[in-house]
Amino acid sequence: MMDILFFKIALALYLLSTAGYILSLLVRRVQVAKISTWILFSAFLVQGISMVFRYVRMGHTPVIVMHDSLSFFVWAMTGTYLAFQLKTKTRVLGAFVSPVAFFIMMVASVGLGGDVALPEMLKGWLVPFHAVLSIAGEALFALACCAGAMYLIQDGFLKHRRLTAFSRLLPPLGDLDRISHVSLLWGFPLLTLGAIAGALWARTVWGSHWSWDPKQIWTLMAWLFYALVLHQRLAIGWSGRKAALLSIAALFLLLAALIGVNVFFTSAHRFFV
Amino acid sequence: MNIILIGMNHKTAPVEIREQLSISCEENSSPLPEIMKIGSLKEVLYLSTCNRVEVLARVTDEGEAIDSLREFIFSLGNLPEEELGKCLYVYRDEEAVRHLFRVASSLDSMIMGEPQILGQVKDAYRQCVEHGASGIILNKLLHHAFRVAKRVRTETGIANNAVSVSFAAVELAKKIFGNLQGKTTLLIGAGEMSELAARHLVNHGVGRIIVANRTYERAVALANHFHGVPSGFEHLGERLQEADIVIGSTGAPGYVITKEMVAVALRRRRNRLMFFIDIAVPRDIDPAVGGIDNVYLYNIDDLQQTVDENIRERMKEAQKAEDIIDEEVLNFSAWHNTLEAVPTIRALRDKVEGIMKGELERAPAWMKNLADEERKEIEILISSVLNKVLHDPITGLKEETQEDGAKSYIAAIRRLFKLDEEKK
Numbered sequence: 001m002m003d004i005l006f007f008k009i010a011l012a013l014y015l016l017s018t019a020g021y022i023l024s025l026l027v028r029r030v031q032v033a034k035i036s037t038w039i040l041f042s043a044f045l046v047q048g049i050s051m052v053f054r055y056v057r058m059g060h061t062p063v064i065v066m067h068d069s070l071s072f073f074v075w076a077m078t079g080t081y082l083a084f085q086l087k088t089k090t091r092v093l094g095a096f097v098s099p100v101a102f103f104i105m106m107v108a109s110v111g112l113g114g115d116v117a118l119p120e121m122l123k124g125w126l127v128p129f130h131a132v133l134s135i136a137g138e139a140l141f142a143l144a145c146c147a148g149a150m151y152l153i154q155d156g157f158l159k160h161r162r163l164t165a166f167s168r169l170l171p172p173l174g175d176l177d178r179i180s181h182v183s184l185l186w187g188f189p190l191l192t193l194g195a196i197a198g199a200l201w202a203r204t205v206w207g208s209h210w211s212w213d214p215k216q217i218w219t220l221m222a223w224l225f226y227a228l229v230l231h232q233r234l235a236i237g238w239s240g241r242k243a244a245l246l247s248i249a250a251l252f253l254l255l256a257a258l259i260g261v262n263v264f265f266t267s268a269h270r271f272f273v
Numbered sequence: 274m275n276i277i278l279i280g281m282n283h284k285t286a287p288v289e290i291r292e293q294l295s296i297s298c299e300e301n302s303s304p305l306p307e308i309m310k311i312g313s314l315k316e317v318l319y320l321s322t323c324n325r326v327e328v329l330a331r332v333t334d335e336g337e338a339i340d341s342l343r344e345f346i347f348s349l350g351n352l353p354e355e356e357l358g359k360c361l362y363v364y365r366d367e368e369a370v371r372h373l374f375r376v377a378s379s380l381d382s383m384i385m386g387e388p389q390i391l392g393q394v395k396d397a398y399r400q401c402v403e404h405g406a407s408g409i410i411l412n413k414l415l416h417h418a419f420r421v422a423k424r425v426r427t428e429t430g431i432a433n434n435a436v437s438v439s440f441a442a443v444e445l446a447k448k449i450f451g452n453l454q455g456k457t458t459l460l461i462g463a464g465e466m467s468e469l470a471a472r473h474l475v476n477h478g479v480g481r482i483i484v485a486n487r488t489y490e491r492a493v494a495l496a497n498h499f500h501g502v503p504s505g506f507e508h509l510g511e512r513l514q515e516a517d518i519v520i521g522s523t524g525a526p527g528y529v530i531t532k533e534m535v536a537v538a539l540r541r542r543r544n545r546l547m548f549f550i551d552i553a554v555p556r557d558i559d560p561a562v563g564g565i566d567n568v569y570l571y572n573i574d575d576l577q578q579t580v581d582e583n584i585r586e587r588m589k590e591a592q593k594a595e596d597i598i599d600e601e602v603l604n605f606s607a608w609h610n611t612l613e614a615v616p617t618i619r620a621l622r623d624k625v626e627g628i629m630k631g632e633l634e635r636a637p638a639w640m641k642n643l644a645d646e647e648r649k650e651i652e653i654l655i656s657s658v659l660n661k662v663l664h665d666p667i668t669g670l671k672e673e674t675q676e677d678g679a680k681s682y683i684a685a686i687r688r689l690f691k692l693d694e695e696k697k
Binding site for chain 1 (some may be wrong): 307448449545567571
């Protein structure tokens, strides 16, 4: 079971990079953050290998079970962050991304090893297509939220003219805003396509695209909210503080749809008990 | 060690005396040939900047050398002895080494951490080499100093963060915009301060400069200077929306930029971030501007406060730098101590014996078949050959020790036989 071994290694590497980033904040050295970025990169690679092994062993794209979708979420978010990292000097943003990645990996590791047979209805190409696109979109939104949170902190420092060693370490506002912007810009069509794929699939098994399921309703609300955020950004030119606040609020709404609904409501979208 | 350092800097000598010395240096290009005539000096480095004049030398007789160098500096400055004498400091051996390391690392500079001094030390060393005034000790010492300076620069934050108001403005602009490429700066008022800040911004990539001034001619003159655009005061409102960075430095008694103007400009530029720097007293920009979202306003006091903060930060880092220097002074002393004859002879013997043992262990098969006695004979033969070979260099070294030239012989032997690398 190579996939489990590699998953565990990746988990350890995420822990290591998180520790490294926290250390870089404590000693206020970008150098430490640089090393942590490389550890994060290796975690990303190892996790990728684990997913390939899992694909081979399970015989389907590993994004459907909770464990797999969380793992894929982390992988997509980390990969996107690392890509941004190449373009901008935002190493310290990793100090937000890496702990989130590690935490979700911990949650994902709960389902480790307990392989569940895939119900007949979830077989076919539409389901992984729906899951991959939606999760990738959500991962980008999570990144937008991280960048937004860091933006608010840095904005607070600069607004109150407190340029400390800590604020020096944080990335420039312009870069953070751009990451937020680009993440939203790409995340939205991904989530939209994912939802469409989901609706098409729903028609084949439930006989209708839309069935007033709590999960569908919440996701639609989050989708509308993101549409609003994007509209404010593109058409009205909202950027900076307000946009950062919105992208954080939007993620909470989306999280409510993803996690809250599964816990508090009975949803047709629950396939495993 | 026989190393001395004599000189004065901005802490010990007032500017009138320092300038007297540096002027006289410019006249006769380099005083090195003059200094080298002093008999007890073996190697000499002469360092002169606007904040310091120093002579570093390896000498045979410390007392004599110091007296002659003092005299030389008095004659150079053409100043009364008692006045100049009070400004001079003298360091010996380890203390001289430490002082050089501190100077090269910019710990002894007027603005701690400023990078120019290292270049000046390098220039001084180049001159010293060109005049044939450097030898084994100073070569090693100066290269060591360059290495220390690099370590201090990379391992401590002593050179981080702006320590002047205009650099602080650039640093802040970078924290806000990230990259300054393609950003536009609007200068309101064409004074000296705004020109200085604008120059720093342009050096860091700001693309376009707009100059607005009450007298249009001044605006045109300064705008030409930066290949920028001049503007009259009446168009300030429209100009504001183009500007990412705004620097106010007029002598106007009231606010030139009001909150309403900024609110309108911000709407027109679709809320893109704006950075206002108010270096005018009385202030040009209404402080209420700072309350608007996506707008950052810093006045002269805020910038000064940042600078003070940065200086304090550097002071803290300086302590780390001092620790590095302590360590490196010890390293240099350790190297210097190897230049004694006895340890070198021992190291040379050890090395040769080591080679012999190693070769015997790897001896061909036929030797292993020999009787113990025969093998002993061979070993004795080999070691007597080696002793004969080593005999002359070793006695030579012992004889040279009586004279001053020994150090360079020792250094040569250590290098040729790679005695120092062996230890690593």
